[in-house]
Each structure stands twice: as structure tokens, then as C-alpha cells.
Amino acid sequence: MPPSPLLLALDLTGTFAFGLNGALTAVRAVRLDLVGVLALGMMTALGGGIIRDVLIGSLPPATFSDLRYLGVAAGGALVAFFLSVELERFTKLITIFDAVGLGVFCVTGAHMTIEFGLGPVQAVLLGTVTAVGGGTLRDVAVRRVPSVLTSDFYAVPALVGAALTVLAMHLGIYGIASALVAAGVAVAIRLAGVRYRLRVPSTPRRRGEADPGRGEG
Amino acid sequence: MPPSPLLLALDLTGTFAFGLNGALTAVRAVRLDLVGVLALGMMTALGGGIIRDVLIGSLPPATFSDLRYLGVAAGGALVAFFLSVELERFTKLITIFDAVGLGVFCVTGAHMTIEFGLGPVQAVLLGTVTAVGGGTLRDVAVRRVPSVLTSDFYAVPALVGAALTVLAMHLGIYGIASALVAAGVAVAIRLAGVRYRLRVPSTPRRRGEADPGRGEG
Amino acid sequence: MPPSPLLLALDLTGTFAFGLNGALTAVRAVRLDLVGVLALGMMTALGGGIIRDVLIGSLPPATFSDLRYLGVAAGGALVAFFLSVELERFTKLITIFDAVGLGVFCVTGAHMTIEFGLGPVQAVLLGTVTAVGGGTLRDVAVRRVPSVLTSDFYAVPALVGAALTVLAMHLGIYGIASALVAAGVAVAIRLAGVRYRLRVPSTPRRRGEADPGRGEG
Numbered sequence: 001m002p003p004s005p006l007l008l009a010l011d012l013t014g015t016f017a018f019g020l021n022g023a024l025t026a027v028r029a030v031r032l033d034l035v036g037v038l039a040l041g042m043m044t045a046l047g048g049g050i051i052r053d054v055l056i057g058s059l060p061p062a063t064f065s066d067l068r069y070l071g072v073a074a075g076g077a078l079v080a081f082f083l084s085v086e087l088e089r090f091t092k093l094i095t096i097f098d099a100v101g102l103g104v105f106c107v108t109g110a111h112m113t114i115e116f117g118l119g120p121v122q123a124v125l126l127g128t129v130t131a132v133g134g135g136t137l138r139d140v141a142v143r144r145v146p147s148v149l150t151s152d153f154y155a156v157p158a159l160v161g162a163a164l165t166v167l168a169m170h171l172g173i174y175g176i177a178s179a180l181v182a183a184g185v186a187v188a189i190r191l192a193g194v195r196y197r198l199r200v201p202s203t204p205r206r207r208g209e210a211d212p213g214r215g216e217g
Numbered sequence: 218m219p220p221s222p223l224l225l226a227l228d229l230t231g232t233f234a235f236g237l238n239g240a241l242t243a244v245r246a247v248r249l250d251l252v253g254v255l256a257l258g259m260m261t262a263l264g265g266g267i268i269r270d271v272l273i274g275s276l277p278p279a280t281f282s283d284l285r286y287l288g289v290a291a292g293g294a295l296v297a298f299f300l301s302v303e304l305e306r307f308t309k310l311i312t313i314f315d316a317v318g319l320g321v322f323c324v325t326g327a328h329m330t331i332e333f334g335l336g337p338v339q340a341v342l343l344g345t346v347t348a349v350g351g352g353t354l355r356d357v358a359v360r361r362v363p364s365v366l367t368s369d370f371y372a373v374p375a376l377v378g379a380a381l382t383v384l385a386m387h388l389g390i391y392g393i394a395s396a397l398v399a400a401g402v403a404v405a406i407r408l409a410g411v412r413y414r415l416r417v418p419s420t421p422r423r424r425g426e427a428d429p430g431r432g433e434g
Numbered sequence: 435m436p437p438s439p440l441l442l443a444l445d446l447t448g449t450f451a452f453g454l455n456g457a458l459t460a461v462r463a464v465r466l467d468l469v470g471v472l473a474l475g476m477m478t479a480l481g482g483g484i485i486r487d488v489l490i491g492s493l494p495p496a497t498f499s500d501l502r503y504l505g506v507a508a509g510g511a512l513v514a515f516f517l518s519v520e521l522e523r524f525t526k527l528i529t530i531f532d533a534v535g536l537g538v539f540c541v542t543g544a545h546m547t548i549e550f551g552l553g554p555v556q557a558v559l560l561g562t563v564t565a566v567g568g569g570t571l572r573d574v575a576v577r578r579v580p581s582v583l584t585s586d587f588y589a590v591p592a593l594v595g596a597a598l599t600v601l602a603m604h605l606g607i608y609g610i611a612s613a614l615v616a617a618g619v620a621v622a623i624r625l626a627g628v629r630y631r632l633r634v635p636s637t638p639r640r641r642g643e644a645d646p647g648r649g650e651g
Contacts, residue, residue, distance in 0.1 A: 026583070033634045035590060036583040050489070055267070057276030059491030064556045122281045136358075141570075141580055146358055149243070149253040156252060200250045272484070274493030339498045353575075363575055366460070366470040373469060417467045 006176055007108055010183065011049065011062075012072050014104030019045035019076025021097035022138050027084045028094070029142045034081060040138060041077025042070075045101075048133030052109050052126055056116045095194055098135065102154070103187035106131035106161035107179050111169070120166045127162025128155055131186075153193025156200060161186030223393055224325055227400065228266065228279075229289050231321030236262035236293025238314035239355050244301045245311070246359045251298060257355060258294025259287075262318075265350030269326050269343055273333045312411055315352065319371070320404035323348035323378035324396050328386070337383045344379025345372055348403075370410025373417060378403030440610055441542055444617065445483065445496075446506050448538030453479035453510025455531035456572050461518045462528070463576045468515060474572060475511025476504075479535075482567030486543050486560055490550045529628055532569065536588070537621035540565035540595035541613050545603070554600045561596025562589055565620075587627025590634060595620030 022044025026037045046063045053061035063069045080087060087093055109130025113123040132155055136146040147154045164182035168174040192198065239261025243254045263280045270278035280286045297304060304310055326347025330340040349372055353363040364371045381399035385391040409415065456478025460471045480497045487495035497503045514521060521527055543564025547557040566589055570580040581588045598616035602608040626632065 030579060030583065032583050035588075035634050039582055039589060054271060054488060055277055055281060059276075059493075060489055060550075060552060060556075064489060064552060064560065067553070067555055070555065070559065116277075118277060118281060119284070121284055121287065122277075125287065126281065140357060140574060141583060143360065143577065143579060145247060145360060148256055149247065149249050149358060154252075155256060200252050271488060272494055272498060276493075333494075335494060335498060336501070338501055338504065339494075342504065343498065357574060360577065362464060362577060365473050366464065366466050366575060371469075372473060417469050 006179060007111055008068075010104050010179060011108045012068060014101045014108065015045045015049070015069055015072045016076040017097045017104070018048070018101035018134050019073040020080045021094055021101060022134070023077035023080030024084065024087060024094045024097070025138055025142065027080065029144075037081045038074060038077045040141060041080060042073045043141065044134040044138040045073035045076060046070075046134065047137040048105050048109070048130040048135075051133040052112065052130040055126060055129070056113055056118065058112075058116060096191070099157075099187045099190040099194075101134070102131045102158055102190055103161055103183040103185075105134075106158040106186050107165045107183045110162040110165040111174075111179070114166065114169050120170065123166045124159060124162045127165060128158040131158035131161070153190060153198050153200065157186040157189035157193065160189055223396060224328055225285075227321050227396060228325045229285060231318045231325065232262045232266070232286055232289045233293040234314045234321070235265070235318035235351050236290040237297045238311055238318060239351070240294035240297030241301065241304060241311045241314070242355055242359065244297065246361075254298045255291060255294045257358060258297060259290045260358065261351040261355040262290035262293060263287075263351065264354040265322050265326070265347040265352075268350040269329065269347040272343060272346070273330055273335065275329075275333060313408070316374075316404045316407040316411075318351070319348045319375055319407055320378055320400040320402075322351075323375040323403050324382045324400045327379040327382040328391075328396070331383065331386050337387065340383045341376060341379045344382060345375040348375035348378070370407065370415050370417065374403040374406035374410065377406055440613060441545055442502075444538050444613060445542045446502060448535045448542065449479045449483070449503055449506045450510040451531045451538070452482070452535035452568050453507040454514045455528055455535060456568070457511035457514030458518065458521060458528045458531070459572055459576065461514065463578075471515045472508060472511045474575060475514060476507045477575065478568040478572040479507035479510060480504075480568065481571040482539050482543070482564040482569075485567040486546065486564040489560060489563070490547055490552065492546075492550060530625070533591075533621045533624040533628075535568070536565045536592055536624055537595055537617040537619075539568075540592040540620055541599045541617045544596040544599040545608075545613070548600065548603050554604065557600045558593060558596045561599060562592040565592035565595070587624060587632050587634065591620040591623035591627065594623055 019041045023037045023041030025044070026032045026040035030036070032040065046069060049069070050061045050063055053059065053063070106127040108127075110123040110127030113126040114120070118126070132146075132148040135154075136148055139146040161182045164185060165174070165179065168178040168182065236258045240254045240258030242261070243249045243257035247253070249257065263286060266286070267278045267280055270276065270280070323344040325344075327340040327344030330343040331337070335343070349363075349365040352371075353365055356363040378399045381402060382391070382396065385395040385399065453475045457471045457475030459478070460466045460474035464470070466474065480503060483503070484495045484497055487493065487497070540561040542561075544557040544561030547560040548554070552560070566580075566582040569588075570582055573580040595616045598619060599608065599613065602612040602616065
């Protein structure tokens with residue numbers, strides 16, 4: 001089954017954004033050589049989609065049967081490598097690329113899960129896993145606790161974007177417009193979360209520390 | 218092929234125990250927010266079964282085709298999140314939940330591997346991988362060296378439980394009773410190992426340090 | 435489809451070398467007990483091949499359907515465990531075993547990918563993933579940044595070996611001789627890289643630090 005052009009275009013956009021993000025993370029966090037930067041960029045860009053394809057049983061993953069994914073991921077990583085000095089001036093770019101990858105992949109992950117015949121709950125979950133998977137591999141590789149665990153509002157926007165996608169497919173109104181809206185909402189929530197430091201509830205603190213998220217827990 | 222009711226009941230029990238354990242680990246080790254606690258709880262609860270299903274080629278994993286797994290894992294994690302203050306008083310609970318998940322999953326992992334037509338050695342190994350897989354993902358995510366590597370008697374009880382399961386199936390006496398015995402033996406060995414600090418042999422120390430496990434190495 | 439004898443012999447050689455290497459790493463880095471050493475040795479030995487088989491959709495992985503892999507991996511780990519004191523005198527052995535595993539697995543990984551009907555680019559990439567996969571799991575488990583990211587000339591020899599394999603298959607001259615040449619070239623590049631501290635280009639340093647790889651970036 002060839003993927004729809006919409007799915008492919010979105011997927012490649014997310015792949016490029018995550019390739020850039022992973023490579024910039026590599027340069028900043030560990031200052032790796034060309035091969036290390038390429039490897040971390042491609043792992044970030046392709047990881048989420050690979051996990052999704054393994055879990056829905058679509059093997060070999062699209063990443064390997066379709067060279068465009070490999071090319072776009074490597075391209076994003078190479079751009080980040082060669083322009084790293086310039087890109088470092090724009091400190092927010094790394095966050096924005098991550099948000100774009102997150103927003104796009106939750107939509108394509110949910111879309112593809114439905115296309116493979118799984119149910120709506122599974123699609124929301126796998127859309128989220130697709131979105132956060134690459135970044136999680138990236139964080140583990142450079143020895144950070146994964147964003148999905150520590151960063152408030154990292155999984156939440158992905159869940160919302162995946163849920164909107166599933167809803168639109170269920171209502172029969174899914175298309176370019178609704179896919180872009182779902183991805184856009186996810187990106188907006190993510191960036192708003194970073195900007196305004198939004199938080200989801202935490203467990204009550206033990207020693208009475210102040211905790212903004214306390215009451216709602 | 219629908220799983221037998223026994224397999225399902227055991228698997229859900231292990232899923233719930235690991236969901237509780239993973240979420241409590243999250244609260245204790247990193248004090249994550251609700252999403253982070255849910256994510257770590259579900260990763261711990263579902264990780265072992267997912268790895269098993271990927272390796273035997275049963276895709277998509279039961280986790281995704283059967284909503285009960287998702288619900289039970291999330292339920293365990295939510296219970297741990299909302300009761301974390303109360304549960305923290307019972308410091309041994311986290312160890313006990315881990316042991317129960319370990320004991321149950323080594324049985325279901327071995328059982329399912331045999332059902333999929335693989336041999337007894339593979340079943341013992343995959344039973345063990347199922348049992349230790351979720352906890353290993355949990356440990357990597359919170360940046361601990363995995364228990365299966367450092368903790369004496371973490372893999373050993375899983376190996377024993379899986380071996381007993383395979384033996385019972387081979388002898389044609391496998392059923393509720395023998396599954397519970399195999400799981401119980403694994404849990405008992407694990408808890409005895411923690412309680413009495415049992416050790417498997419280590420390599421000889423270099424500078425003549427005392428080492429209880431020395432001679433047998 | 436039974437693997438060719440050549441593929442099997444090479445694969446088992448790599449499995450043994452990585453089993454030794456992983457177990458020696460365990461003993462040196464964390465001084466684990468017998469179970470931990472076995473687990474890390476087997477993870478290192480079997481990890482790359484498992485990732486490859488999952489990605490090409492050859493499930494269950496050869497590791498589990500063919501007991502020889504399990505036996506050879508465990509054998510390598512046990513040898514390392516029992517001879518660890520003796521082997522520690524030869525500090526270079528750990529590097530050499532790693533290089534041998536790397537060189538052999540990039541050939542078998544590329545070979546198997548082609549046999550499964552994927553294209554040459556995919557074969558080079560998956561050959562490299564097969565070669566570096568086990569070591570990456572090993573490094574993550576003992577909480578090191580993976581060699582593939584930090585070590586200059588870890589992925590490069592694997593890429594070269596995989597590319598030579600694909601080239602030989604394409605030219606119709608692939609056989610024992612060319613497979614050994616491809617593996618040998620990869621091993622030689624890896625060991626030369628370690629010996630002469632060869633480097634691939636890094637991004638320019640920010641504060642004008644000296645950096646041998648600077649100009650070529």
C-alpha cells in the first residue's frame with residue numbers, strides 16, 4: 001500500500017525537522033564529529049517512525065523501503081552540521097524544530113495506525129509514540145532523562161494532535177486542511193507550553209515545597 | 218489466536234504490578250508530573266510484553282490489539298500517582314510489585330513463546346526477557362544501570378520461573394496450578410534474594426577485596 | 435530460507451567476538467556478577483543481529499530460531515567471565531574483539547539485507563546498524579555515550595565494509611574471499627583509527643580551540 005501523498009509530505013517534513021533538531025542537539029550537547037552528528041540526527045528523525053512501523057508490523061519500515069526518508073533525514077542533519085555556528089545564534093530554533101517534528105509525527109503516526117486497521121485508542125497512543133520516539137532515543141543516547149518524562153507538555157501536545165487526527169478521520173473530514181490544523185494545534189500547544197512554562201499536575205511534594213501543579217493532582 | 222484466559226489473567230496481573238512499580242519508581246526517583254509518571258508506568262508495564270511480541274513476530278503486539286492491557290497498565294500507574302504519598306509509607310511495596318511482575322511475566326512469556334512454535338531454550342530465554350524487559354526500559358529511562366545487570370538474583374528467578382513453565386508444558390501438566398506455582402517460585406526466589414542478599418558468583422576481585430561470591434566464580 | 439554457510443560462519447564469529455567484548459566490558463566497567471556479565475555479553479553479541487532482523491521483518495530473529503547463536507554468544511561471555519583476570523593483562527584484546535565483531539557484522543548485515551530484497555543503500559545502512567547495534571546497547575546499558583556517537587572511526591569502518599560487500603554482490607564476485615576482504619578492511623580501518631587516532635571532521639569550535647578535524651568540516 002503506497003502512502004498517500006499527504007502522509008508522505010507531512011512525514012518528510014517531520015523527518016527533516018527532527019534531523020535538524022537531533023543534529024543540533026548533538027553539536028550542542030556533546031560536540032560530536034560528522035559521523036556522530038549524522039547518526040544522532042538520523043536516529044532522532046527516523047526513530048519514531050521506525051518504532052511505529054515495528055509496532056504495527058509494517059516491516060521493513062518505510063524508512064528503509066523508501067529512500068526519501070533516509071535522504072531527508074541525512075539532509076537535515078548535514079544542514080545542521082555545516083550551519084551549526086550560524087544556527088546557534090538562533091537559540092530557539094532547536095526548540096521550534098523539535099515542536100514541528102512532534103506536531104507532524106503525531107498526525108502521521110495516528111493516520112498510519114488507522115490505515116493499518118487498528119482502533120482509535122491505539123492510533124492516539126501510537127501517534128504519540130511516533131512523535132516522542134525519536135526524541136526519546138536522542139535523549140537516551142546523549143544520557144539525558146527523556147523529555148517525554150521530564151518536560152511538562154511534551155507528550156500532551158502529541159496526544160492532542162493524534163486525537164484530533166483520529167477524530168477527523170472518524171468524522172470523514174480528514175484531509176490536507178484538517179491534518180495541518182491538527183499538526184498546527186500540537187505545535188502551538190508545545191510552543192505555548194515552553195513559552196509560558198505550562199505544567200501538568202505533579203504528585204504532592206513531601207516537605208511542603210511550593211508546587212504550581214499541586215492542587216489539581 | 219486468542220490467548221487462553223489463564224495467560225490473559227496472568228499477563229494482566231503482571232501488567233498492573235509493573236504499572237504500579239514503574240509509576241512509583243518515577244515518583245520516587247525523578248518526581249515527574251502526571252504525564253511522566255503515566256509514561257514510565259506504562260513503559261514498565263508494557264515494555265517486556267512488547268519486546269516479546271516483536272521478537273516472536275506477533276505484530277501488532279497484544280498491547281495494542283487488546284485495550285485491556287493499555288487500560289490495566291494506565292490504571293496501575295494512576296493508582297500509584299494518586300496514592301503515592303500513602304504508598305511511600307510502605308517502602309517494600311515497590312519491591313513486591315516488581316517481584317510479582319517479574320514472576321508472572323516469566324511464565325506468560327515462556328508460555329506464549331511455546332504457543333508460537335519456538336523451542337524450549339528460546340522459551341526460557343524469551344520468558345526471562347519478557348520479565349526483565351519492562352524494568353530494563355524503566356531503568357534506562359531514569360538513567361540507572363538496569364537491575365538485570367547489577368542486581369544479583371533479578372534474572373535468576375525469572376529464568377527459574379520460565380524453566381518451570383516450559384517443563385510443565387513439556388510434561389503436559391501445565392495449567393492454572395502449575396502456572397501459579399512457577400510464578401510463585403519466581404516471586405519467592407526474588408524476594409528471598411532481596412531479603413537475604415543472595416548473590417551469584419562474581420569474578421575474583423583484583424585487589425583481594427572481600428567478596429562473598431568469590432570462591433565459586 | 436536457510437542462511438548460506440558463509441553467512442552463518444561469519445555471523446557466529448562476530449557473535450563470539452562481541453560476546454567476549456561485551457562480557458569483558460561488563461567486568462571492567464561495572465564488575466557485575468555472573469548473570470550480569472552473561473546478560474551484557476549476550477546483549478552485545480546478539481543485539482545488532484536482532485535489530486537487523488526486526489527491521490527487515492525476519493521474525494523471529496535468527497538468534498532465536500537458531501540455537502547456535504545463543505550458544506556461541508553465551509560461550510563467549512562465559513570465556514570472558516572465567517578468564518577475566520588473565521584477559522585483563524591483554525588490554526588491547528577488548529578493542530580487538532570489538533573490531534572483529536564490527537568488521538564481520540557489517541558484512542553479514544549488508545549481505546542479509548540484500549538477500550531479503552532490499553536495495554543497496556538500505557543494505558549499507560543496515561549493515562552498519564548491525565555492526566554498531568550491539569555495542570550501542572552495551573554502552574547505553576552501562577551508561578556510556580555510545581561509541582558510534584563519540585568515537586571517531588567507529589561507524590566509518592562499518593560503512594566501508596558494508597559498502598564493499600554490496601559492491602561485491604552487485605559485481606557478482608561475492609564469496610568467501612570477498613567477504614573476508616570486506617570484513618578485513620573494516621577491521622583494519624577500525625584498528626588503524628584507534629592506533630593513529632584518526633578523526634572525521636567536527637564542527638568548528640566556538641572559542642577557537644585547536645581541533646585537528648577543523649578545516650575539512
